Structure formats: structure tokens, C-alpha cells
Amino acid sequence: MEENVPDIEQLEAYVLHLRKFLQANERVFVPRIRKICNKILYDNEIDSTKLNQFYDVYQQMFKSKSILKINNLTLEDILNARLYGDLSHLNEENRILYSSLIEDSNKKAIYNLEFTTLLVEAGEIILEMAIVCGEDIIPCL
Numbered sequence: 001m002e003e004n005v006p007d008i009e010q011l012e013a014y015v016l017h018l019r020k021f022l023q024a025n026e027r028v029f030v031p032r033i034r035k036i037c038n039k040i041l042y043d044n045e046i047d048s049t050k051l052n053q054f055y056d057v058y059q060q061m062f063k064s065k066s067i068l069k070i071n072n073l074t075l076e077d078i079l080n081a082r083l084y085g086d087l088s089h090l091n092e093e094n095r096i097l098y099s100s101l102i103e104d105s106n107k108k109a110i111y112n113l114e115f116t117t118l119l120v121e122a123g124e125i126i127l128e129m130a131i132v133c134g135e136d137i138i139p140c141l
Contacts, residue, residue, distance in 0.1 A: 018119060019083060021126050030058060030126065037133050044140045051132045058125045061118070068110055070100070075118050082115045 006014070020026045021033075034055050041048040062076040081098040101111040 014123075015083070015119065018123060018126075022079070022083075022122070030055070030129070033133075034129070037129075037137055040137050040140055046136050046140070051129060051136070054125055054129045054132065058122070058129070061121055061125070066110075066114055068101075068107060068114075070097075073097075075114060078111060078114050079118055082111070 020028050021030050023029060024031075034051065037051055038048050041051065062074065062079070064075050066073040066075060066078055068078075077097065078101075081101060100107070102108050
């Protein structure tokens with residue numbers, strides 16, 4: 001039986017695409033989209049509770065503490081370490097964090113699991129927010 005598992009190229013493409021929703025300098029940065037959607041919902045007198053509930057879950061997910069228990073490490077720290085950790089423009093503290101996470105095989109396994117879980121969950125929440133926007137906002141445009 002053939003497994004439905006993405007290959008490395010597909011995973012890298014997913015991460016590159018998802019980064020657009022997570023980086024403040026991108027047009028589709030989730031907080032920016034939420035702000036625009038809330039304005040449209042408000043202007044059209046449509047309740048924004050559902051959209052904001054998904055956004056709150058999204059925010060809480062990134063602020064959640066890692067099970068690694070290193071200096072109050074959050075899932076957002078793990079995401080940033082993985083996405084930017086080996087890049088020269090990263091600050092010294094985060095380069096050290098990234099190095100410490102990949103040096104120890106046990107930490108690396110947990111780090112990879114948390115990173116992968118975060119990617120999946122972030123993608124699902126972004127999809128849910130898009131569905132809300134599609135149902136509530138697109139009819140207003």
C-alpha cells in the first residue's frame with residue numbers, strides 16, 4: 001500500500017508558503033488579514049466573534065510553552081529557530097538557541113515534533129479563518 005506522505009520538496013514548499021502568513025512584512029500576515037476582515041465585518045454589521053475566536057487560538061498556540069522546558073521556550077521560538085536559526089541575520093541569542101536544539105538528539109526529536117505539529121495546526125487555523133472570511137466577507141464585497 002502506498003503511503004500518502006509528502007516528500008522533502010513538498011514540505012519545504014509548504015513551509016515557504018506558510019511563512020507568508022507568519023511574517024509581519026508579508027501582505028497576508030495573519031494579524032493584518034484579521035484587522036482588515038474585522039473592519040469589513042464591522043462596516044457590514046456582521047458579527048466577528050467566530051473569526052476572532054480562531055485568531056485567539058492562533059495566538060495562544062504560538063505563545064504556548066514548549067515541552068523542552070528551556071528558558072520559557074515557546075512554540076513561536078521553536079518556529080523562529082527552525083525558520084531563521086541557521087541564517088546569518090539572526091541575533092546571537094537565537095543562533096545559540098537553534099544550535100542547542102539541534103545538537104542533542106533527544107532535544108532535536110522533540111524540537112522537530114513540535115515544529116511539525118505547529119506547522120500543521122497553524123495551517124489548519126489559517127484555513128478555518130479563510131473559511132470564515134469566505135462565508136462572511138466575500139458576500140459583502
